[in-house]
Amino acid sequence: MEKEQLGLVLAELFPTLEINTSGDSVRFKADTADIHKIAAVLRDDKRLQFDYLFNLYGVDREDRFSMIYGLESTILGHIVVIETDIADHDNPIIDTVSDLWKTAQYQEREVYDLMGVKFTNHPDLRRLFLEDGWGFPLRKDYKDDINFIER
Amino acid sequence: MQEVELSDILTAREDGDYIVNIGPQHPSTHGVMRFVVSLKGEMLEYVIPHCGYIHRGIEKMCERMTYPQIIHLTDRMDYLSAHMNNEAVSLLVEKATGVEVPERVKYIRTILSELQRIASHQLWWAAFGMDMGGLTCFFYGLRDREHILDIFEESFGSRLLHSYVCPGGLMGDIHPNFQKRTKEFIKYFRKKLPEYDQLLTGNVIFEQRTKGMGIMSKADAISFGATGPVGRGSNFACDIRKKFPYSAYDKVDFKEILYTEGDSWARYKVRVDEMWESMKIIEQLIDNIPEGDYSAKMKPVIKLPEGEYSQRVETAKGDLGVFVVSKGEKYPYRMHFRTPNFNNLFVISQLCAGNKIADLIAISGSLDLVIPDIDR
Known part of the structure; x- marks a missing residue:
């Protein structure tokens, strides 16, 4: 589906959201609380069919965390990027989407491991690469006195 | 699951x-x-x-490195797809800064990617045969891979981790012998690839250990995000070269190899067939490399304008995505790599359930995992 057309369908489904079709791919910003609901609609709606979560990552923006989801429909060939801000920087929590796309289970574990974002209803939220008790290295305030050289 | x-x-x-x-x-x-x-x-x-035994924190290291420096880290993720990894970051930087690279660069990059893909599949074929007890495969595979590594060594001085593709183009021009030797290799390998079939493809023991083993449905492949030959063995058309052509892939004619069985056998066949397709792509380009510069003019300090950028390329293992959040500085604010092996790994529990323990080796071999790419 073309970008503009996809933007119209999304605007119809989520009238409160601002859909941006000017960039490389269609993007929109969603509320953290709605993310699972929106994701389920995106996957199951017949006109959208986003069945492939090609990417999921977090960004530490110092005052808040952002989670970015990249979705692609292997049937209809279109892409959408969803961004959501987690306002609570001390204790970031967001709903999992691992029940919708199995790949999310492991990508979310990676985000939890390296960034410390917790996912509610995640079936197996353990550290993936690092040991328990290690800090969250991808946070901007992460300090490692031994291995870091400050310039 | x-x-x-x-x-x-x-x-x-x-x-x-x-x-x-x-x-x-x-x-x-x-x-x-x-x-x-x-x-x-x-x-x-x-x-x-x-995972995590070879976690080096590449994403964190990137936050303190300039873009030309990051190139050298990407080699070390999937070291068998070093060119494609370099290319992914280079394409992203070029897209973000609006630099148009010369046609010559696009052609050379595509040829190198395909040579690298053949080399990667050769090593996989060698190791896959050896996993199942066929030691001869290992010698055959490495014998032929050596020819590609020699071409690489002559042109840019390194065999495994090249860091040859960089933002703006290439580190230097190709060696005058490059075209001749590549054509010689294609001629040589067209004779040798049928030997692979004689040795493994028709082998009864091999067939029994791969056919019907580790079956993955198309829906699972998509849901797990299993891309590359692993996904295409399950009929998941996930080839980025076809979906979002980059470099010179829009100028060449090649088939996306798809199998419907979804078992180890299908994944094996996809890779063997892909070696034929890669040779076809190289043949279409090798005589037509345009004259020109090997690099576009880049600023001495590359700064990406503020914003978010993404680029996906098809490595030998699958869909590699590079994602950058930039604040307009010479360092990325956040860099994320969506690596194919990471997503291909986690199907293994589902593929293995109900099989014998000896088949774990055969099935994980058919996934062609490169561990540094998983751990980053």
């Missing part, structure tokens, strides 16, 4: 239940990967991968 508690898996419950640890130094895991396997007699129930 069935939802189970980890503690349930890790305790033997009745007679005949075993928990066996495989790795991290086991040769068949092709690197430092550890599997904890729950067995019922000889049959596999669950396979739990434990």
Whole structure:
């Protein structure tokens, strides 16, 4: 589906959201609380069919965390990027989407491991690469006195 | 996948239940990967991968490096697809700064990517045969791979980690012998590739150990995000070269290899067929490399304008995505790599359930895992 057309369908489904079709791919910003609901609609709606979560990552923006989801429909060939801000920087929590796309289970574990974002209803939220008790290295305030050289 | 508690898996419950640890130094895991396997007699129930033995924090290191420096880190993720990894970051930087690279660069990049793909598949074929006890395969595969590495060495001085593709173009021009030797290699390998079929493809033992083993449905492949030959063995058309052509892929004619069976055999066939397709692509380009510069003019300090950028390329293993959040500085604010092996790894528990423990090696071999790409 073309970008503009996809933007119209999304605007119809989520009238409160601002859909941006000017960039490389269609993007929109969603509320953290709605993310699972929106994701389920995106996957199951017949006109959208986003069945492939090609990417999921977090960004530490110092005052808040952002989670970015990249979705692609292997049937209809279109892409959408969803961004959501987690306002609570001390204790970031967001709903999992691992029940919708199995790949999310492991990508979310990676985000939890390296960034410390917790996912509610995640079936197996353990550290993936690092040991328990290690800090969250991808946070901007992460300090490692031994291995870091400050310039 | 069935939802189970980890503690349930890790305790033997009745007679005949075993928990066996495989790795991290086991040769068949092709690197430092550890599997904890729950067995019922000889049959596999669950396979739990434990990653992180070669985690270097590449994403964190990127936050303190300039873009030309980052190139050298990407080599070290999937070292068998070094060119494609370099290319992914280079394409992203070029897209973000609006630099148009010369046609010559596009052609050379595409040829190098395809040579690298053949080399990667050759090594996989060699190791896959050896995993199942066919030591001859290893010699055959490495013998032919050596020819490609020699071409690489002559043109840019390194055999494995090249860092040859850089933002703006290439580090230097190709060696005058490059075209001649590449054509010689294609001629040579067209004769040698049928030998691969004679040795493995028709082998009864090999067929019995791969056909019907580790079946993955198309829906699972998409849901797990299993891309590359792993996904295409399950009829998931995930080739980025076809979907979002980059470099010179829009100028060449090639087939996207798809198999419907979804078993180890299909994944094997996809890779063998892809070697033929890669040779076809190289042949279409090698005589037509346009004259011109080997690099576009780049600023001495590359700064990406504020914003978010993404670029996806098809490596030998699948869909590699590079994602950058920039604040307009010479360092990325956040860099994320969506690596194909990471997503391909986690299908393993599902593929192995109900098979014998000896098949774990065959099935994980068919996934062609490169561990540094998983751990980053």
